[in-house]
Amino acid sequence: MDMVAAIESENWQVNGNNLINTSVEMIPMNNSTVEPSACSAASMVDSFCPQNWDQQANSETLSNLDSVRANLGWNPNQILRSGVFLPAVPGMIHQSLPHFPADSAFIERAARFSSFSGGNFGEMMNSFTIPDPLNPYSHTFASMQGPHEIFRDNGYEMNLAEACKEASFPVEHGTEMSPLQNEKRRENFLRSQEEVKNAVDILLNESGMDEFNNRDPIEKFEGAAVESSGQGLGFKKRKRIAQNEKKEAPQPCVETEKDRVESKPKGDQDPASSSKPVGKQGKQGSQGSDIPKEEYIHVRARRGQATNSHSLAERVRREKISERMKYLQDLVPGCSKVTGKAVMLDEIINYVQSLQRQVEFLSMKLATVNPQLEFNIEAFLAKDVLQPRTSLPSSLTFPPDMNVLYPPLHPSQPTLIQSGIPGLGNSSDALRRAINLRSTAVSEEFKEPSSQQVPNAWEDELHNVVQMGFNSSPTIDEQDLVLFCISSNLASFID
Amino acid sequence: MTSDHISSLRNPSSIKTRFAHRFVLALKKLSMDRASSSVSMADRYKRYRKVRAAAYASMASSVGPKRAWARALLRKIRNRKMGSNLMKRLGSRTGLLKKRTVLKPRNHREMGSEQENSLRELVPGGEGMEFYRLLNETGHYIKCLRAQVKVMKNIIDLYSN
Numbered sequence: 001m002d003m004v005a006a007i008e009s010e011n012w013q014v015n016g017n018n019l020i021n022t023s024v025e026m027i028p029m030n031n032s033t034v035e036p037s038a039c040s041a042a043s044m045v046d047s048f049c050p051q052n053w054d055q056q057a058n059s060e061t062l063s064n065l066d067s068v069r070a071n072l073g074w075n076p077n078q079i080l081r082s083g084v085f086l087p088a089v090p091g092m093i094h095q096s097l098p099h100f101p102a103d104s105a106f107i108e109r110a111a112r113f114s115s116f117s118g119g120n121f122g123e124m125m126n127s128f129t130i131p132d133p134l135n136p137y138s139h140t141f142a143s144m145q146g147p148h149e150i151f152r153d154n155g156y157e158m159n160l161a162e163a164c165k166e167a168s169f170p171v172e173h174g175t176e177m178s179p180l181q182n183e184k185r186r187e188n189f190l191r192s193q194e195e196v197k198n199a200v201d202i203l204l205n206e207s208g209m210d211e212f213n214n215r216d217p218i219e220k221f222e223g224a225a226v227e228s229s230g231q232g233l234g235f236k237k238r239k240r241i242a243q244n245e246k247k248e249a250p251q252p253c254v255e256t257e258k259d260r261v262e263s264k265p266k267g268d269q270d271p272a273s274s275s276k277p278v279g280k281q282g283k284q285g286s287q288g289s290d291i292p293k294e295e296y297i298h299v300r301a302r303r304g305q306a307t308n309s310h311s312l313a314e315r316v317r318r319e320k321i322s323e324r325m326k327y328l329q330d331l332v333p334g335c336s337k338v339t340g341k342a343v344m345l346d347e348i349i350n351y352v353q354s355l356q357r358q359v360e361f362l363s364m365k366l367a368t369v370n371p372q373l374e375f376n377i378e379a380f381l382a383k384d385v386l387q388p389r390t391s392l393p394s395s396l397t398f399p400p401d402m403n404v405l406y407p408p409l410h411p412s413q414p415t416l417i418q419s420g421i422p423g424l425g426n427s428s429d430a431l432r433r434a435i436n437l438r439s440t441a442v443s444e445e446f447k448e449p450s451s452q453q454v455p456n457a458w459e460d461e462l463h464n465v466v467q468m469g470f471n472s473s474p475t476i477d478e479q480d481l482v483l484f485c486i487s488s489n490l491a492s493f494i495d
Numbered sequence: 496m497t498s499d500h501i502s503s504l505r506n507p508s509s510i511k512t513r514f515a516h517r518f519v520l521a522l523k524k525l526s527m528d529r530a531s532s533s534v535s536m537a538d539r540y541k542r543y544r545k546v547r548a549a550a551y552a553s554m555a556s557s558v559g560p561k562r563a564w565a566r567a568l569l570r571k572i573r574n575r576k577m578g579s580n581l582m583k584r585l586g587s588r589t590g591l592l593k594k595r596t597v598l599k600p601r602n603h604r605e606m607g608s609e610q611e612n613s614l615r616e617l618v619p620g621g622e623g624m625e626f627y628r629l630l631n632e633t634g635h636y637i638k639c640l641r642a643q644v645k646v647m648k649n650i651i652d653l654y655s656n
Contacts, residue, residue, distance in 0.1 A: 317627065324630040331637055345610035348633060352617045355640040362647040363547035366522065366654075367539060 510557055511642045517553035518646065525549060548572050554643050564632045567620025 299316055301307040325344050329335045332351045335344065525545055552572050558565040614629060615621035618636050621629050 321627055321630065324627060324634070328630060328634050328637075331634055342608075342610060345608075345614060348637075349610060349614050349617060352614070352633065352637060352640070355637065355644060356617070358644045359550060359640065359647065360547055362644065362651060363550050364543045365651050366647065367542035367546045 510639060511646055513557035514554050514639075514643060515646045515650075517557050518550055519650065521549035521553050522546065522650075548576070550643060550647065554639055558635075558639055562632065562635055563624065563628075564619045564621070564636050571619060 299312050301312060305311070305315070322341070325341060328348055329344060332348055335347050525542070551568055555565040555568040555572075560566055611626055611629070614633060615624075618629065618633050621632065624632065
């Protein structure tokens, strides 16, 4: 184990310096997890490495294998971290590696393996010169440790599980390994498959492989590689990986992995708390075709955002709240231009307050109306109470000054308040002061630029009162008293 | 606006119709119970309070128990009514009983912003809710308040004309 660790670390230094550095830069969180898992990674790879190393020492693809091994060295770490990925996966790679020199379909397989990891690989395949058939593999694997590294590695891992399903058995037959190793590998592989299947069952409804196949064709992948990789376990994670790779190449890989990690425990713990549906994953565009129906809805961390489970939940909550705010924005009149949560809340509060005051005001009016008129319920219900009456002039221009409201009086209104007005035995001076205060307040509200609707409500109220209270020949005192009523009602009839 | 009343016409059990019926019945009851018209300020104020309580109560009961704000509103009205009844009978001792504010989980109240808290105060029953739920209730509350105002205006207009 020590030797393996030593050799591994040596490899990492040799080939993986760039790997470690770059991936460390990109994923600072990985640092903490690399060390603890290094030993277990060693233990995991232990079962495979010694045998493979014997072979690799002999093969001329030593450099390639080193890079691959280093590459794979990362994988177990992430496997451990994610808890989903399989320790057997790197073993599979090792098995298939000896085939490279001999396999005429090496490039295809390499493409298949690497195609999972992203469109960038496709680009690299095109852009890199290919001195010999082995190099693209090594190149791509070595250079895969770019910004997309582990992201691709994840895809690589996941898809390796599948590809290994195809390739493993023929590979196994072809290798010169001992039957013991084969058994071990096979059982590991089966176990891994089981684990993967369990993870899939836990997380997702089983989706058809067809969907994955449907999604890929137009992407940058090599078509054949894609289609071939579409077989196997067509579960959602891979699709999302592919999806993300295609859409957002520079996306840091940790996000997706962490996201999957987080979404898995999320899915386990709280299936009911569904977050955003996968179909609406923010920046990551949709494939356009049908997305399989899931039991749990996963949240994907967006680029540049924290992937802590708490922050993910926070983000979901914030998005729900903003959605609600938009709905409220439609509900509250005159808020279409307002942006921002605080201003919106202010508007909502104002609107609710104005509506409540209107109710109070109208109930006060009703209270005064009641003793005057008989309540003819049957006549009431016969008429349609719900139809808006047109007694109020509908086209009211909005006067900035309250005095303008006085002239358009409707003398048809009975003097309902007048009977109550003499009861208000207040001095006219105090009234005038109150009225002045109130009028300034109201006119200020009238001039309020933010919304025209809230002042309209005030306008309606005032107009109601004006209609109600004013006779053909109102006296100044009566006007004052009515306004005093308004002011006191609107200002202070609070519970 | 027109779509509102058209929809309420077509839908005989919409909130508007339900509220209108209940409110009119409550008003009738109030007018029958009340003594003959008294013009004193105190009486008018009392009447006003009753009418307002009737308006809110009929609105809340026509909304139904599904909405938290309706339940809270009814609870508040009943508490106030019971409190006032007890006040009449027992005098000053009921001052303690009047404080029937239920203790809400404090985390909902403490962490809110200023506007959030004022919204909580406005919407009945908003104290114990999370913010998201508060927004939901606010939306429904606004709709019902609007309907209430329309119906009351129509009633007044009918009476006035």
